[in-house]
Amino acid sequence: MSKTAEFITHLTDGQNYKKDSIILGTGILDGVPVTGAQVKIALKTMNRHGLIAGATGTGKTKTLQVIAEQLALKGVPSVLMDLKGDLSGLAQPGTANDFIKNRSEVIGVDYEPMGLPIELMSISDEKGVRLKATVSEFGPVLIAQILELNDTQQGVISLIFRYCDVNHLPLVDLKDLKRVLQFITNEGKEAIQKEYGQVSSASVNTIMRKIIEMEQQGAERFFGEKSFEVEDFLRTKDGKGVISVIRLTDIQSRPKLFSTFMLSLLSEIYETFPEQGDADQPKLCLFIDEAHLVFSNASNDLLEKIEAIVKLIRSKGVGVYFCTQTPTDVPDSILGQLGLKVQHALRAFTAKDRKAITKTAENYPESPYYNTSEVLTSMGIGEALITALNEKGIPTPLAHTLVRAPITRMDILDEAEIDRVVENSALVYKYNQELDSKSAFEILEKKMNELEEIQKKAEIPGPKATTSRRTTQDESLFEELSKNTMVRQLGRTIFRELTRGILGSFTRKR
Numbered sequence: 001m002s003k004t005a006e007f008i009t010h011l012t013d014g015q016n017y018k019k020d021s022i023i024l025g026t027g028i029l030d031g032v033p034v035t036g037a038q039v040k041i042a043l044k045t046m047n048r049h050g051l052i053a054g055a056t057g058t059g060k061t062k063t064l065q066v067i068a069e070q071l072a073l074k075g076v077p078s079v080l081m082d083l084k085g086d087l088s089g090l091a092q093p094g095t096a097n098d099f100i101k102n103r104s105e106v107i108g109v110d111y112e113p114m115g116l117p118i119e120l121m122s123i124s125d126e127k128g129v130r131l132k133a134t135v136s137e138f139g140p141v142l143i144a145q146i147l148e149l150n151d152t153q154q155g156v157i158s159l160i161f162r163y164c165d166v167n168h169l170p171l172v173d174l175k176d177l178k179r180v181l182q183f184i185t186n187e188g189k190e191a192i193q194k195e196y197g198q199v200s201s202a203s204v205n206t207i208m209r210k211i212i213e214m215e216q217q218g219a220e221r222f223f224g225e226k227s228f229e230v231e232d233f234l235r236t237k238d239g240k241g242v243i244s245v246i247r248l249t250d251i252q253s254r255p256k257l258f259s260t261f262m263l264s265l266l267s268e269i270y271e272t273f274p275e276q277g278d279a280d281q282p283k284l285c286l287f288i289d290e291a292h293l294v295f296s297n298a299s300n301d302l303l304e305k306i307e308a309i310v311k312l313i314r315s316k317g318v319g320v321y322f323c324t325q326t327p328t329d330v331p332d333s334i335l336g337q338l339g340l341k342v343q344h345a346l347r348a349f350t351a352k353d354r355k356a357i358t359k360t361a362e363n364y365p366e367s368p369y370y371n372t373s374e375v376l377t378s379m380g381i382g383e384a385l386i387t388a389l390n391e392k393g394i395p396t397p398l399a400h401t402l403v404r405a406p407i408t409r410m411d412i413l414d415e416a417e418i419d420r421v422v423e424n425s426a427l428v429y430k431y432n433q434e435l436d437s438k439s440a441f442e443i444l445e446k447k448m449n450e451l452e453e454i455q456k457k458a459e460i461p462g463p464k465a466t467t468s469r470r471t472t473q474d475e476s477l478f479e480e481l482s483k484n485t486m487v488r489q490l491g492r493t494i495f496r497e498l499t500r501g502i503l504g505s506f507t508r509k510r
């Protein structure tokens with residue numbers, strides 16, 4: 001058998017999948033792409049997470065695009081965190097030139113350019129579906145995280161959430177949170193002290209200041225209603241999975257908001273999606289481009305939570321894919337969980353680079369066909385070392401791969417095209433209305449007004465005014481208020497609040 005024939009057998013053995021798979025490209029031997037040595041990912045294992053790494057300009061984002069496209073064609077929706085704004089092109093067909101056609105022929109795939117169904121989303125003011133969450137849904141742990149609170153301040157936030165739970169005060173936006181903070185140091189001070197003990201006004205002031213700082217960074221665009229229902233990530237259109245592109249270009253300067261947002265999204269998905277047993281394909285794949293931004297500024301605490309949730313979310317049929325420059329950007333505990341590894345070229349400029357390369361090479365299975373660290377530094381653009389999991393969950397042989405070209409546009413949409421995507425969106429209408437439900441702010445305002453009224457009346461001695469009525473007036477007021485329509489209106493928020501899963505249990509453990 002010739003070396004090439006042996007190579008083909010080596011790569012493709014054990015990849016005659018019974019279930020569906022996607023073709024990523026074809027194997028390269030001694031610098032030459034080999035037709036017939038296709039490198040595939042078994043769809044069945046795509047909830048086992050992955051990494052796409054490599055130096056800038058080596059093809060990471062295009063590989064991400066290719067995978068998301070192929071998933072969409074199989075009817076699997078995905079969510080892309082687009083930190084550089086280069087992924088909107090998925091909505092438009094790519095251009096078939098000779099270079100691309102030849103590439104596809106060698107790889108053994110048809111090149112059929114097409115635009116795919118996408119939704120543009122944003123957590124700030126960019127065009128597209130506004131992703132929001134209520135403060136209640138976000139929960140005390142993440143609020144404390146995003147505000148960078150110390151233990152004492154964190155205690156105050158937990159207290160506030162508990163108080164609001166018990167008293168049916170929905171925390172929708174930051175205005176609510178600020179109002180309750182004000183309440184516990186002013187009007188409500190005595191009641192709070194009786195039940196929860198002394199609350200340091202210095203802590204309250206600090207929290208208040210940090211909330212205002214966060215508002216100045218635009219966070220008040222994120223907190224509020226209507227909160228996003230993660231089931232809306234699961235849509236298909238004409239049998240194709242809808243690709244939700246979350247545009248986060250304006251968030252690079254605020255990595256904390258980004259990492260916390262990501263954790264909130266993952267935990268929401270984890271809580272909402274049902275367990276998925278052994279399935280033929282993932283339910284949803286989530287891609288995080290420029291993932292080092294998630295990890296580089298995250299506290300250990302936040303990292304632990306991200307790691308834990310990444311591990312757990314697999315059972316919901318959700319795969320998470322990190323796209324970053326070197327694998328060392330991703331914590332070891334996450335690296336150890338990854339099924340798919342795509343390593344584009346690394347550059348060896350410094351001693352530190354060379355160390356990273358040696359370490360990276362060690363993380364890949366050995367191959368009789370390659371000197372891994374040599375290939376790592378010599379690969380061309382759009383090539384990568386790939387190992388995936390086969391249907392049985394065993395790593396496939398390491399393959400120096402010529403990655404197929406995206407069938408969608410390798411460039412971004414222009415403004416008019418973006419407008420068209422937004423106009424045709426079913427979700428923009430659902431989510432982009434300003435709501436200001438009756439929440440903590442309004443309820444507390446009303447309560448204060450009513451208390452004033454009652455006090456005024458009490459000054460005029462009436463026949464039925466008894467002292468016992470007055471001591472319980474606080475409670476009965478809450479009772480009455482809680483019967484209000486807002487309880488039903490915000491049922492979802494409160495329900496979440498009471499059953500807050502994973503992040504709630506994290507707090508309880510400490």
Ligand SMILES: Nc1ncnc2c1ncn2[C@@H]1O[C@H](COP(=O)(O)OP(=O)(O)O)[C@@H](O)[C@H]1O
Binds near residue numbers: 055062
């Ligand atoms: N699979 C591919 N097929 C064709 N061209 C590619 C492919 N991958 C990368 N390229 C070329 O390389 C350029 C850089 O790729 P990109 O994915 O943006 O790099 P990175 O995200 O690693 O910085 C692209 O604009 C494209 O011209």
Ligand SMILES: [Mg+2]
Binds near residue numbers: 060
């Ligand atoms: Mg990129």
